[in-house]
Amino acid sequence: MIVLLPPSETKHPGGEGPALELDRLSCPDLNPVRSDLIDRLIELAGDRGASRAALGLSAAQDAEIDRNAALRTAPTLPAIRRYTGVLYDALDMASLRGAAAERAYSRLAVGSALFGLLRAGDPIPAYRLSAGSRLPGLPTLAARWRPALDPVLADLAERDLLVDLRSGSYAALGKVAGAVTVDVLAERADGTRAVVSHFNKAHKGRLARALASTRSEPVDAAGVAAVARRADMRVERRGEHLTVIVAA
Template identity: 50%
Template sequence: MLILLPPSEGKAAPSRGKALDLASLSSPALTDARSAVLDALVALSAADVDAAAATLGLGATQTDLAARNATLRTAPTARAEAIYTGVLYDALDLASLDAAARRRLGRVAVTSSVFGIVRPADRIPSYRLSGDVTLPGLGSVAGHWRTHLGPAVVEAVGTGLLVDLRSGTYAAFWRPSGPVAARTVTVRVLHEHQGRRKVVSHFNKATKGRIVRAVLADGGTPRTPGAFATQLRDLGWDVEEGAAGARGTELDVVVRDL
């Protein structure tokens, strides 16, 4: 099983730690593609921090985040599980998992605008780059990863189930097809109130974090979308399974309390 998460926009910045070593990261076939993004992002941020902030979609009070990008190759690193923050990662709370669940962290990967995908144990610096940015010298970040990411994800999934929890921006980096799609499940969280259902962004993220935490703690290894739906039901969620499509099977997790 591979659980593919979106990144967080906000990230913790380690105060100390060794510098980035691209060769040490998982999915080493992505090294050249990662280096290309780093080169473009560092060059942009080092040349003119105000222009970099504008390109990155940052506000006037966030130029420090653009400046931080200029030092990515030498900045302190930490495990990716400590870098990504925000609603989903707060609910997931990987650091507090018991020893058995932590041994299953190899089932998790995070989509990254800079690194393609990273595993929780990969040491990376704090960076700021959204998936919808176009970088001078590189082009569209999403387009760059559409060219390079697929084989790495397919290798990471192997013959197991892909649980794709990415948001739309990061789903555009790579979309499952063929045999992998038949083993792919996506999850949509719907809030039901007075008979009406809608997606609530904050609660969608928090629920996905809780789902991943529960799945890691449970330890089951479902190999089909239907088996994953059964696992979630056994863990207490109200799950509705959609029909299989060209890019996988969609599950709706219906929640009634915010």
């Protein structure tokens, strides 16, 4: 089983690892696109105004542009430790120990606008590029990534069950036929339901933690739902789609 997470806009700074080496990342078939996007971001960082426009930044966020300028020289962290925010707080990788941590590192992956697909231990620098960013002279990132990423994800899906927790814009970078997908709905006292916005990420983080650390090996959506229920989550299943129900 592979649990495919969205990235986060916010990232831990610094790192203990050496500078980025694409050959050390998983999915080497993605390296040509990775290298091209890295070079374009480094070049773009030389024009702060163009960088702000392309990346949706304000002048107060120019440190993000500096990160992009240093993509090939900055220290690295494992991908699962690089990303921060609500989902990653709920996942709480740092608290997993022993066999549970080993299982998490083998099962977790992250969809990335810059790297396409990362496994949990892949060493990466801090960067700024979102799925909705539009780099000068390029088509959309979805158009850039899909020819390379679709076959990589299809190959993974042939060998492992994929649980796709990515948001819509990141799911568009690479399609996964047959993946288990998940949404989160809040149920009001009268029984009506509404889409959860901000805390959607927290509940997906809880689910990711349960799936990453469980001793069981789910092979289908029913197995994923069973793991979620053992983690005290209320889940409904329709085919390969799961809905996590939370109190409004």
